[in-house]
Amino acid sequence: MLGPDATDRETLLALAKMSFNAYSAGPDTSWYNVDGFNSASQIPLLFSFLNVDLIVRTDEDNSTVVLSLKGTSAGWIAGGGGPTVRKDKLNDNMLFSCCCARVGPTWSTVCGCYKGSGKCSQSCTEMALQDDDLYYSVGVHLYNNLTYMYPNSHIWVIGHSLGGAVSSLIGVTFGAPVVTFEAPAEKLAAARLHLPSPPSTHHITHVIHTADPIAMGVCNGVTSTCAIAGYAMETRCHLGKVVLYDTVTKLKWSVDIRTHSIAQVVERLLAEELEWADDPPVEDDPESVSLIGWPWWGGGDDKDKDKDKDTKKKIKLPVPIAKEQADLYSSSLDCFNWEFGEWDE
Numbered sequence: 001m002l003g004p005d006a007t008d009r010e011t012l013l014a015l016a017k018m019s020f021n022a023y024s025a026g027p028d029t030s031w032y033n034v035d036g037f038n039s040a041s042q043i044p045l046l047f048s049f050l051n052v053d054l055i056v057r058t059d060e061d062n063s064t065v066v067l068s069l070k071g072t073s074a075g076w077i078a079g080g081g082g083p084t085v086r087k088d089k090l091n092d093n094m095l096f097s098c099c100c101a102r103v104g105p106t107w108s109t110v111c112g113c114y115k116g117s118g119k120c121s122q123s124c125t126e127m128a129l130q131d132d133d134l135y136y137s138v139g140v141h142l143y144n145n146l147t148y149m150y151p152n153s154h155i156w157v158i159g160h161s162l163g164g165a166v167s168s169l170i171g172v173t174f175g176a177p178v179v180t181f182e183a184p185a186e187k188l189a190a191a192r193l194h195l196p197s198p199p200s201t202h203h204i205t206h207v208i209h210t211a212d213p214i215a216m217g218v219c220n221g222v223t224s225t226c227a228i229a230g231y232a233m234e235t236r237c238h239l240g241k242v243v244l245y246d247t248v249t250k251l252k253w254s255v256d257i258r259t260h261s262i263a264q265v266v267e268r269l270l271a272e273e274l275e276w277a278d279d280p281p282v283e284d285d286p287e288s289v290s291l292i293g294w295p296w297w298g299g300g301d302d303k304d305k306d307k308d309k310d311t312k313k314k315i316k317l318p319v320p321i322a323k324e325q326a327d328l329y330s331s332s333l334d335c336f337n338w339e340f341g342e343w344d345e
Contacts, residue, residue: 002064002154003177006205006243009318013270015066015179016207018057019160020262022070032266037066056146058153065153067146069139071161071182071262074229089231091135092162094128095189097232098335104222107232115343122340126192135162136193139170159183160262161214168204168239172196178204178240181265182215187237188334197239198324204240205322209269211253212260225257235334241322245269245276277314278321 005011017032024031037057057066072092073082093101093110099120100109113124129136146155157178159167164180171178172195183206191197206215213219217236219226226233247253247269258264 003203004156004179006179006207006241006322007317007319009270009273012179012207012243012319013266015156015158016160016181016262016266016270018066018068019070019158019163019181020266022068022159022163023073023262036060058150062150062153065146065150065155067142067155067157067167069135069157069159069163069167071159071163087133087135088162091166092184093230093232094134095136095162095165095186096184096235098188098234098338099125100128101232103220103227103232103234118337119339119341119343121342123342125340126194129189129192135166136169136189139166140173143170143174143176160265161260164206165189168206169193169195171204172201172239175203179207180205181207181262182209182212182260183238184214184233185217185235185238185334187239188235190239201239202241205243206238206240207243207245207265208238209245209247209253209259209265210249211247211255213255213257214260216255218255219257237334238325240324242325243320243322245320250274250276273318275316275318276320278317 014034017034021031036059072088073085100111100113102109102114111128113121115121155176157167157171157176160181164183165186167178167180168186172190208215214233219233
């Protein structure tokens with residue numbers, strides 16, 4: 001299926017604007033007009049029974065349909081408040097926690113899979129994510145409806161934050177092209193849902209910047225901003241490829257949860273014509289990258305970076321090269337301190 005060009009800044013900017021629009025009530029509110037795609041303001045009404053905020057955009061001849069899912073609505077991040085706050089939080093804690101959001105002894109779990117003393121029921125976590133009221137199940141029904149409405153169209157799925165992670169899961173399920181912005185890591189959820197795994201996930205592209213602790217997987221632990229707000233964001237591994245903008249080094253951004261906002265991505269990052277230094281593709285392995293070479297992802301150190309400077313020639317690009325977030329330790333990087341299995345009550 002034909003997908004968006006994730007190497008083109010203008011394309012990413014247009015998709016980010018559509019992701020922003022999913023938070024808006026309609027074109028009469030704060031809304032970005034995207035050339036080549038209509039507002040499709042009436043289409044979401046067809047899916048109001050699904051109780052999820054989304055927007056559907058089509059180009060002039062309906063050859064391409066873009067489904068955009070909004071992320072978490074919460075006053076402490078850019079999504080603000082709204083009627084979906086409680087359900088958004090439930091989905092966050094189900095998808096991105098190790099075991100039903102059991103971060104510490106004072107936390108109430110969101111499902112019944114915790115078995116005490118660092119033990120969690122594997123089959124229970126798998127069944128819990130298939131609940132019909134959760135966004136993944138809703139998204140599957142939504143995508144099926146869109147294919148019925150637009151049988152001859154290319155359907156792209158995009159989203160920001162939680163909406164991006166759900167978009168990725170939908171894309172893996174159906175093989176649809178996906179671009180997400182600042183999505184929390186969804187690889188663990190995909191494994192629990194028994195969805196296809198790499199290398200069949202190259203149609204998934206995550207756009208992430210290094211100042212966002214949520215997308216980078218470091219907003220965790222009982223004293224973190226996320227945990228204090230009641231969100232168990234414990235995963236770090238993404239499916240597909242990652243377009244990594246090193247805003248901390250190049251733009252001197254501070255690591256701050258407020259940079260998680262899609263508005264920050266649109267206005268301060270993608271709207272700017274910048275060049276990004278990157279390593280040229282390796283001929284025998286053009287798209288993979290090791291955790292050891294990514295200090296921000298828990299591997300490597302400054303010595304490795306200094307050594308790389310001497311041995312590799314950097315190239316300048318308008319968009320960083322999309323690379324796999326290679327998982328050197330398989331799934332053990334996520335929730336390595338938990339024991340998953342089955343125990344009698």
